[in-house]
Amino acid sequence: MSSNGLVEWNCDRCALLFMSLQDLDTLLKQRHQERELAERLSEPVSVETLIELGRERGLSITENDVISAQLREDSEAPSEELQRRMADESRRLRHFIQG
Numbered sequence: 001m002s003s004n005g006l007v008e009w010n011c012d013r014c015a016l017l018f019m020s021l022q023d024l025d026t027l028l029k030q031r032h033q034e035r036e037l038a039e040r041l042s043e044p045v046s047v048e049t050l051i052e053l054g055r056e057r058g059l060s061i062t063e064n065d066v067i068s069a070q071l072r073e074d075s076e077a078p079s080e081e082l083q084r085r086m087a088d089e090s091r092r093l094r095h096f097i098q099g
Contacts, residue, residue, distance in 0.1 A: 021068050023059035024050075030057065 027050075031038040040053060047066050054061035074082065 020060045020062055021065045023054060024061045024065045024069055027054045027057065027059055027061065 027037075028041075031041050037053065040049075045053075047063050050066060051061050051063070077085075
């Protein structure tokens with residue numbers, strides 16, 4: 001562990017992945033200061049749109065970053081929230097499969 005409390009990885013790719021995930025976090029924080037960004041993110045957007053919004057602001061965001069952020073959010077969610085999400089998803093699948 002480094003002096004700043006972060007885990008040090010001995011791998012350039014790992015550092016790049018961590019930095020671009022930080023860029024995604026930065027973009028999501030910027031929506032609190034940028035009204036236009038907040039409006040664009042008030043509705044669901046595609047991964048491609050999210051990547052482009054980051055690129056417009058000089059940030060490097062990839063599809064893997066979005067997936068990593070979703071996994072991170074899921075790992076921090078309480079089990080009740082995860083169960084609710086799974087129930088919602090299973091209902092959607094039941095309606096789709098019956099068609």
